[in-house]
Amino acid sequence: MHDSIFIPASAPVHRRRLSRLETAFIARRNVLEIIPSLAYRQPIVSGDILVRWHMLADPAGMKRVMLDNLANYPKSEIMRRMLRPAIGESLFNADGADWKWQRQAVAPVFTHRNVVALAPAMSATAERAAARLAQSGGRAELVKEMLTATFDVICDVALSGREHFDSETFAKAITQYFQTAGRASLLDFLGFPEWFPRPGELLAGSSVRTMHSMVAAAIDARRKEGAGNADDLLDHMLAAQDPETGQRMSAEDLIYNMQFFIVAGHETTALALAWSLYLLANSPEHQDRARAQVRQQLDGRTATAEDLPAMPFIQQVLEESMRLYPPVGLLARTVLKEDELCGRQMRPNDILFLPIWALHRHELLWDRPELFDPGRFDPKTGPRRDKYQYLPFGAGPRVCVGANFAMMQAGIILSTLVQRFRFAPSQPAPHPVMTMTVQPEPGVFLQIQPLG
Numbered sequence: 001m002h003d004s005i006f007i008p009a010s011a012p013v014h015r016r017r018l019s020r021l022e023t024a025f026i027a028r029r030n031v032l033e034i035i036p037s038l039a040y041r042q043p044i045v046s047g048d049i050l051v052r053w054h055m056l057a058d059p060a061g062m063k064r065v066m067l068d069n070l071a072n073y074p075k076s077e078i079m080r081r082m083l084r085p086a087i088g089e090s091l092f093n094a095d096g097a098d099w100k101w102q103r104q105a106v107a108p109v110f111t112h113r114n115v116v117a118l119a120p121a122m123s124a125t126a127e128r129a130a131a132r133l134a135q136s137g138g139r140a141e142l143v144k145e146m147l148t149a150t151f152d153v154i155c156d157v158a159l160s161g162r163e164h165f166d167s168e169t170f171a172k173a174i175t176q177y178f179q180t181a182g183r184a185s186l187l188d189f190l191g192f193p194e195w196f197p198r199p200g201e202l203l204a205g206s207s208v209r210t211m212h213s214m215v216a217a218a219i220d221a222r223r224k225e226g227a228g229n230a231d232d233l234l235d236h237m238l239a240a241q242d243p244e245t246g247q248r249m250s251a252e253d254l255i256y257n258m259q260f261f262i263v264a265g266h267e268t269t270a271l272a273l274a275w276s277l278y279l280l281a282n283s284p285e286h287q288d289r290a291r292a293q294v295r296q297q298l299d300g301r302t303a304t305a306e307d308l309p310a311m312p313f314i315q316q317v318l319e320e321s322m323r324l325y326p327p328v329g330l331l332a333r334t335v336l337k338e339d340e341l342c343g344r345q346m347r348p349n350d351i352l353f354l355p356i357w358a359l360h361r362h363e364l365l366w367d368r369p370e371l372f373d374p375g376r377f378d379p380k381t382g383p384r385r386d387k388y389q390y391l392p393f394g395a396g397p398r399v400c401v402g403a404n405f406a407m408m409q410a411g412i413i414l415s416t417l418v419q420r421f422r423f424a425p426s427q428p429a430p431h432p433v434m435t436m437t438v439q440p441e442p443g444v445f446l447q448i449q450p451l452g
């Protein structure tokens with residue numbers, strides 16, 4: 001078989017209409033399975049069992065929701081509710097003025113100049129990840145490996161170190177959270193009132209306490225040392241002030257925001273890396289091409305930020321991997337006022353799903369959408385595409401604030417590993433499952449051969 005026709009795994013698609021109860025059960029197991037087959041062929045699909053809902057997978061519609069009429073589409077209560085125990089009304093969950101000042105407070109940390117300054121920490125992490133893989137005995141599970149790598153870096157950015165974090169305990173708490181509050185609640189789908197406690201929220205209590213107490217210890221230590229010297233995310237948050245009210249972040253706001261950054265800042269990037277390695281392991285031709293380009297540039301060294309522009313194929317592999325396996329596979333919004341999307345009437349309180357997963361595999365938008373082909377993202381030879389048909393980081397004012405950071409970190413780690421090792425598939429093959437993020441289940445197991 002010619003490897004450029006490697007067809008990676010899809011999520012199961014239901015061709016018939018699902019009942020509300022079925023949808024609720026399936027969403028808890030795998031959100032990707034609630035996306036109907038029509039959503040891969042039509043710009044918009046709607047349903048109206050008890051609540052009117054729509055699934056939008058159309059670039060012009062996405063632009064309207066994420067940019068032109070953003071205020072009409074706040075984040076949906078289903079998603080906010082899943083996140084609230086851990087991150088409260090912090091940046092990711094907030095809307096309007098409450099969102100705006102928090103965004104302004106953290107944006108400086110992620111300017112290009114500041115992200116480049118963090119690159120040495122990323123290179124050191126890549127080096128350590130390579131050393132661990134060299135000791136792995138020829139086979140490893142890559143999600144775990146990549147989580148360890150990206151966790152190191154986010155601790156540097158957020159807190160200038162990890163004295164207060166036991167990464168194993170923190171990682172276990174994150175997993176427990178994802179398995180409890182991080183699953184869509186049946187009660188939300190069944191329309192239970194908001195005040196009614198969700199079992200997931202109650203079960204998440206101990207994992208949230210574990211994570212929050214580590215974050216709180218780090219914040220306390222900084223307050224004692226005196227803020228302002230580290231120029232990291234925590235310093236920026238301690239200094240942040242709402243320009244209109246003069247308000248500063250409360251102790252709770254700080255914990256919630258730091259908690260979000262630490263989880264979102266490493267989990268998503270680790271997934272992008274693990275899926276990329278899985279795809280390359282199954283496409284020896286693309287893997288060889290990536291390695292040849294990397295070797296020419298690095299000649300055995302660990303990658304740095306300055307090397308990335310000379311290795312465009314690495315960037316293309318990451319982009320194509322996030323097309324097929326977007327770490328954030330589905331977003332949800334609520335409709336505030338009447339509007340029209342793709343000729344369909346939106347009414348107040350309708351739920352609007354933005355299935356990034358289906359947008360990235362849409363038959364009207366992509367040629368042979370199921371195919372792994374990094375060449376699509378070659379700016380010179382790849383096909384033209386609408387900016388809003390590829391949205392791994394979202395778009396508009398609420399676009400991911402850490403996108404540059406994630407791409408730099410992923411580029412440095414992926415190029416360093418591809419140079420040092422040959423990756424080949426190993427059983428079991430992963431299957432995409434989304435609760436909060438798109439995870440490979442039961443993991444990405446690869447054979448790893450060190451190269452001279």
Ligand code: HEM
Nearest residue numbers: 092264265268269272327328392393394398400401402406
């Ligand atoms: C491959 C890695 C990543 C992916 C795929 C990703 C994806 C996304 C997406 C899709 C959104 C928009 C959500 C929406 O519109 O509802 C988002 C928002 C956000 N992301 Fe990321 N993210 C990644 C890495 C990071 C990193 C490394 C950080 C921070 C260190 C970060 C911090 C944030 C924050 C703070 C927001 C909320 C922005 C706002 O609402 O103003 N993300 N991310």
